[in-house]
Amino acid sequence: MSNQKLAFLSKFYLLILVIISLWGCAAMQRPTGGPRDLTPPKVVKATPENMTRNFTAKQIQIEFDEFYKLTNQYQEISISPAQEKLPEYDVSKKLLTIKFKDSLQKNTTYVINFGKAIADVNENNVLKNFTYVFSTGPHIDSLSITGQVFNTSTQEREKEATVFLFPISQDSLMFGKKKPTIFTSTDSAGNFSLNNLREDTYAIYALKEQAANKIYDNDAELIAFLKKPIKVDKDTSGIKLNLFKQTPEKFRIVEKRFNQDGKLSFLFNRPLNKPAIKLLSPTALDGQKIVEFTKTRDSAFVYMRNMDFDSLSVQILENGKALDTVPMLKQRKERFDRATTFTFNINKNGMFKPNTDLIIKGNLPIESFDKSYFTLTEDSVAENNFTLQKDTANLRSIVMKYRFRPGSKYELTFNEGAVTNIYGDKNKKSAIKFQGDKIENYSVLTLQVKVPEAGKSYVVEMLDDQKNLLNTNVITADSKLIYRNILTGKYFFRVIYDNNGNGVWDSGNVRRKTYPENIWLSDKEVTLRPNWDAEETLVVPKEVIVP
Known part of the structure; x- marks a missing residue:
């Protein structure tokens, strides 16, 4: 065979190998596109089976339908009754093996709660509140407690809150010190269910955590509880827990x-x-x-x-x-950056509310200002008939009084040296542009408030559609509240049952077993239309006292 043919065949075979290789690589590629996997791992098989009676095994094997990972197992997974020696958890592909290191009590129902420890590998979809239950005797405890968790401030149901129980004999010893062994998480609608409970008397709590350790140990966490313990000798439903942020007892x-x-x-x-x-x-x-x-x-x-x-x-x-x-x-001669800047009572769209003064707020207290260094133009025409005065309530603010006209366009220029702060520093030249908003974009709301009991104190709060607080009024009888120059939009009202009459909401205390002051949020949406005088009635219901 000639050298020319050999060279041709070599190139031909090399080309075939490249094609086969490329085809193989393409065939092994993971398909792209399609819906995202939102399904957590599912249990395919458990050995011994879940809900086994007369349990005598030394280990449990749980098989899932996909590869999974175990996260924070010694924080998330609990066994009730608790064991002194924690089990060992072995992960192998789709199989979880739990090896007991402690002996099991006789004639006892055990509940293993996996919390949020189990998730799939690719998308981190969590298998929430999965429990494995078994009994070392012929009977499995089957009592339950169900209910809902609410946020006291927003009056909305709280998802992803942890609800837990302590037998009343352990409550004072365990709460806030050790994580509970009986717990569950609320679903997206704030519902919870604690199952396979033995007959006993329990203290119940709910916790919205900052750190996922199931221990109330942070001032920023929300807590809920019932004053009276729950005697579980039958299925119990309708439990309502109201989360609140406790005011710390010790100042820090x-x-x-x-x-x-x-x-x-x-x-x-x-x-x-x-x-x-x-x-x-x-x-x-x-x-x-x-x-x-x-x-x-x-x-x-x-x-x-x-x-x-x-x-x-x-x-x-x-x-x-x-x-x-x-x-x-600090260092005695330490240098600081004191660039003078300003903020204004102008909304994010550059519109200025009619019939109001312009508030010029500095980042540092203002020592003095020179009006001649301020330039105001209205529709590009210079204006000088404005006044400036210090805000006696805030040493960082200057009040500009001028007849700002709806629809007119303004530019306020601060020439260099217009303002001097308390350190002697002067501003650099800067300017702000804004427009006078139209009066018809605002409304007047007259709110007739009817209270259930005259003589008691109520705090009426006006909220925008994002539930931001806008106005507060304290009343002790049926009242007419008038809100003027309110921007058109949707509003809500919230009422605090101000039991101690101090005009503010007061928190509760877990240790002293005192509840926070109740809050009622009206579900009625008040819509204010342009250039409209609206009248609404707010009927405050009688306060519901939780025992």
Whole structure:
């Protein structure tokens, strides 16, 4: 055979091999497109079978219909009754093997709750609330408790909340210290079901966690409970648990720091009643400080004209009583970035509410301003008949008074040096554009509120369609509330049953077994149309007292 033919055949065979290789690779590719897998793993077989009586095995094998993973098994999986020696969990492809390391009690029903430990490998779809039940005797406990979990503030059903039980004999020893062995999670409608319970008396709780450890150990977590224990000697239904954020009993400063602009900022773990801040040292600085608390009274800012110090001793007070004293350290000649910026009471669309003053709010307290450095144009025509004055309620704000016209376009320019802050720093040149909103885009709402019991205090709150709080009124009898210049849209009303008459919502306390003040959210949607005077009636129902 000639060299030419050999070369041809070699190239031919090489081409065939390449084609076969490419075809094989293409055939092995995973199909693309199609619907996303939303199904968690399913149990195909369990050995011994689920709900086995007279159980004597040393291990359990559970087979799933797909490859799965086990996550946080020692946090998520619980066995009731609890065992001193935790089982061993072996994962092998589609098979889970649970090996007991402790002996089992006689004539006892065991419930293994897997929580959210089991999920598929590819999409992380979780098999929620799967339980494996067996009994070492001839009888399996079959009692149940069912109910719903609600959020006290929103009055909506709460999904993904953990509901758990402690036998009443263990309640004070276990709650907040060890995770429960009897628990479940609420579904998307806030429903829960605790099954295979033995006859006993239980304390019941619900928890919306920050960390998934099933222990109430964080001030930010929501908690719910029933004052009275539940005696389970038959199936129990209709349990309602109301989650709330408990006001911490012990005051704590969550965060303290010097910001880049030099102000001190503090974050507290709870709102303060009549808060105050005092500088203990250097004592000369206390008289020249400026303190600003947020509306929620759980944060504070401290500004000082004189920054020539390297340490401070700061005292936090409530109702005149010292709560805590903390040191604050910095370099004596430390430099700060104090670029002067402004915000305005203009909505995100650049529209300005009619019949209101323009509030110019600086990022730092304002020492002085020069009106001649402000330029206002209306529809491109310069205007000078405006006035500027300091806001006595906020040292960071300037109030501009002018007859702003609906539909007109405005530009306000701050020329360099228009504003001087308390540190002597002046602003750089900047400008803001906005437009006077039309009066017909706003409405007046007259709300006739009828209360169930005169003499008692009620806090009526107006909410927008995102449930943001807009207005608050405290009433003690049937009242007419008038809301003026309200932007057209959809609104809702919420009422706090203000039992102690302090005008605010008060939290409950788990340790003292006190419930939070009840809240009622009207399901009636109030729609305000352009240039419309609307009248609505709000009938507040009688408060439902939970025993």
